[in-house]
Amino acid sequence: MLFNSFPFVFLVLITLFLFYNKKLLKYQVYILIVSSFVFYAYGQPYLLFLLFISASINALTSYKVYFANTKKKKRTYAIFGVVVNLATLSTFKYSPLFGKMVDNFDSLDGLGAFLLTVPLPVGISFYTFQGISLVVDLYRSEHQRECLLFKVDKNFTKHYTNTIFFISFFPQLVAGPIVKAYQFYPQIKTKYFKDVDFESAFKILILGYFLKMVIADNLKDQTFWMAYPYFESLSSLTLVALLFGYSIQIFSDFAGYSLIAIGVAKLYGYQLPKNFNYPYIAKSFSEFWTRWHISLSSWLKEYLYIPLGGNKKGNIRTYINISIVMLLGGLWHGAAWSYMVWGGYHGFLLVLEKYLSTYIKLPQNIFLDILKVCVVFIFVTLGWLLFKLPEFTQAVQYLLALGGNLNIPHKKDILMMIFFYSLPIIIYYVNYIMTQKLNKNYLDSSFIYSVLLFLIVTSSGSSGEFIYFQF
Amino acid sequence: MIKIILLFAFLFIIYNLYLLFAGPKIVMLQNQQQKNYSFAQDFMYENKANNIIVGSSMAARMNNDFLPKDFYNLSFSGGSVLTGLEIIKKSGFLPSRIYIENNIIFRKKILKCWIVYFIQYYGKLKNIYLH
Numbered sequence: 059m060l061f062n063s064f065p066f067v068f069l070v071l072i073t074l075f076l077f078y079n080k081k082l083l084k085y086q087v088y089i090l091i092v093s094s095f096v097f098y099a100y101g102q103p104y105l106l107f108l109l110f111i112s113a114s115i116n117a118l119t120s121y122k123v124y125f126a127n128t129k130k131k132k133r134t135y136a137i138f139g140v141v142v143n144l145a146t147l148s149t150f151k152y153s154p155l156f157g158k159m160v161d162n163f164d165s166l167d168g169l170g171a172f173l174l175t176v177p178l179p180v181g182i183s184f185y186t187f188q189g190i191s192l193v194v195d196l197y198r199s200e201h202q203r204e205c206l207l208f209k210v211d212k213n214f215t216k217h218y219t220n221t222i223f224f225i226s227f228f229p230q231l232v233a234g235p236i237v238k239a240y241q242f243y244p245q246i247k248t249k250y251f252k253d254v255d256f257e258s259a260f261k262i263l264i265l266g267y268f269l270k271m272v273i274a275d276n277l278k279d280q281t282f283w284m285a286y287p288y289f290e291s292l293s294s295l296t297l298v299a300l301l302f303g304y305s306i307q308i309f310s311d312f313a314g315y316s317l318i319a320i321g322v323a324k325l326y327g328y329q330l331p332k333n334f335n336y337p338y339i340a341k342s343f344s345e346f347w348t349r350w351h352i353s354l355s356s357w358l359k360e361y362l363y364i365p366l367g368g369n370k371k372g373n374i375r376t377y378i379n380i381s382i383v384m385l386l387g388g389l390w391h392g393a394a395w396s397y398m399v400w401g402g403y404h405g406f407l408l409v410l411e412k413y414l415s416t417y418i419k420l421p422q423n424i425f426l427d428i429l430k431v432c433v434v435f436i437f438v439t440l441g442w443l444l445f446k447l448p449e450f451t452q453a454v455q456y457l458l459a460l461g462g463n464l465n466i467p468h469k470k471d472i473l474m475m476i477f478f479y480s481l482p483i484i485i486y487y488v489n490y491i492m493t494q495k496l497n498k499n500y501l502d503s504s505f506i507y508s509v510l511l512f513l514i515v516t517s518s519g520s521s522g523e524f525i526y527f528q529f
Numbered sequence: 530m531i532k533i534i535l536l537f538a539f540l541f542i543i544y545n546l547y548l549l550f551a552g553p554k555i556v557m558l559q560n561q562q563q564k565n566y567s568f569a570q571d572f573m574y575e576n577k578a579n580n581i582i583v584g585s586s587m588a589a590r591m592n593n594d595f596l597p598k599d600f601y602n603l604s605f606s607g608g609s610v611l612t613g614l615e616i617i618k619k620s621g622f623l624p625s626r627i628y629i630e631n632n633i634i635f636r637k638k639i640l641k642c643w644i645v646y647f648i649q650y651y652g653k654l655k656n657i658y659l660h
Contacts, residue, residue, distance in 0.1 A: 256530055257530050264533070279560030280560065282560075282561070471559075504536055505536055508534075508535075508536030508537040508539075509540065511533065511534075511537040512537050512540040512541060512544070516541075516544060519560075520562050
């Protein structure tokens with residue numbers, strides 16, 4: 059079920075009505091679980107079973123981790139929980155990739171052909187990561203008493219219900235933000251209508267829908283021409299504009315989705331973590347990753363980079379750790395080698411930046427800051443090419459066309475549309491900088507939000523799936 | 530929240546009044562989908578040709594100035610033969626001849642669709658040409 063569809067709005071409203079009904083307050087968690095199952099089953103009913111099994115295994119292993127008598131048992135259960143989650147992810151997400159590797163498809167009855175038919179459950183990358191977070195958080199909190207982050211209810215039925223709820227909570231189920239167990243469990247309690255900040259939720263939802271439906275969906279119809287073989291007949295300037303447009307589109311698409319998820323969760327009294335913090339304003343690649351898909355980068359940092367040793371074991375080991383994390387982070391995005399190359403590309407940029415920063419100390423001034431922002435933006439945008447064109451050879455061809463199609467006439471309508479639909483995002487970023495400098499947000503007014511709402515109603519693009527749904 | 534909704538309602542009413550009374554002309558179509566919609570509308574309301582070409586972007590790229598007067602090129606970029614046939618069907622106008630351009634006829638699904646469409650037109654074609 060898409061966030062920008064009428065069935066979703068209907069589901070949110072019905073759930074909201076039941077959720078705050080005074081007679082049903084003690085069933086709030088159950089109401090949200092049922093709504094979440096309806097939301098998930100709407101598109102893939104048979105894969106709901108997998109979600110349910112995955113959440114149940116996580117509930118059981120996390121309970122065992124918490125209440126086991128010995129450290130050895132806790133460790134065994136924790137390892138089991140992590141392995142089950144990773145196995146689920148590998149089986150359903152990477153089977154097609156393995157299929158292509160092991161088979162040359164001489165016959166359609168081979169192993170490769172079978173692996174290609176394994177379905178990809180929506181949101182599997184997100185809910186398995188949440189499962190790992192639950193098991194690991196509980197193992198850590200028991201292992202290191204000072205890090206006790208939340209308590210597990212002794213009553214297994216209650217813990218089981220809470221875990222099913224944590225894994226399946228519909229605003230964040232299919233594309234995050236990835237909520238860590240210690241962020242969510244303490245929030246599970248009775249919610250009251252009077253405590254909800256509807257004004258703030260409404261504004262977040264308007265901004266989210268504006269980013270998705272007006273900016274991303276309209277840019278999608280232009281960046282369509284980046285596909286092979288269309289890009290071959292476009293001018294260099296048009297190709298640069300399309301790449302810029304795609305960079306704005308992917309930001310608007312995913313940041314929009316995250317804001318809608320945060321806004322909807324807020325309606326039910328739950329706080330989801332911020333997922334985007336003006337990433338294209340980053341002055342370094344490391345800063346970019348503290349601003350882009352924050353919930354994933356912080357997850358990778360907490361559950362992979364630090365356990366690998368982080369930056370505590372010397373420079374070489376730090377560079378290796380960064381590369382491993384980014385390669386796996388890249389592969390997390392999709393079952394294609396190009397995603398791993400994309401991760402490796404970012405890993406290389408991070409390592410290079412870290413290496414150079416130990417030898418070169420640049421002075422602080424505004425012009426240099428602007429230059430840094432531009433450099434980071436250009437390299438990040440070039441990286442998105444691997445998202446748009448997962449066939450590696452096509453991405454290379456695009457770059458060759460970008461350098462070679464200098465004499466082809468420009469597509470003025472594409473250039474104009476990309477400028478027009480990117481402009482609000484440029485204003486959005488400039489406003490952020492102004493807000494930081496002047497301590498006043500000029501866009502935070504009822505009039506601006508009413509204009510955004512007006513544009514959602516009158517100027518939305520053709521409805522498209524969220525880019526991150528495929529991950 | 531109420532203020533936002535009221536301001537939105539005000540803007541929306543002004544916009545609709547502007548559309549109603551000023552009747553602005555569309556000066557630019559933003560994307561292929563909009564162009565296709567507009568093109569399909571033109572056909573529905575204006576076509577009088579008895580020879581219609583349906584096809585994909587390959588046929589859509591033809592220079593229509595070279596076509597005889599009684600020809601209408603109803604091919605869509607990003608569409609297929611089936612798009613054109615569907616529109617002809619909905620228009621309720623049965624032309625004398627339909628010329629088709631198809632470059633992927635060997636795909637099973639397309640062949641299957643062909644049979645379905647052919648059966649739909651078979652009765653009418655039979656009446657025209659065999660009686």
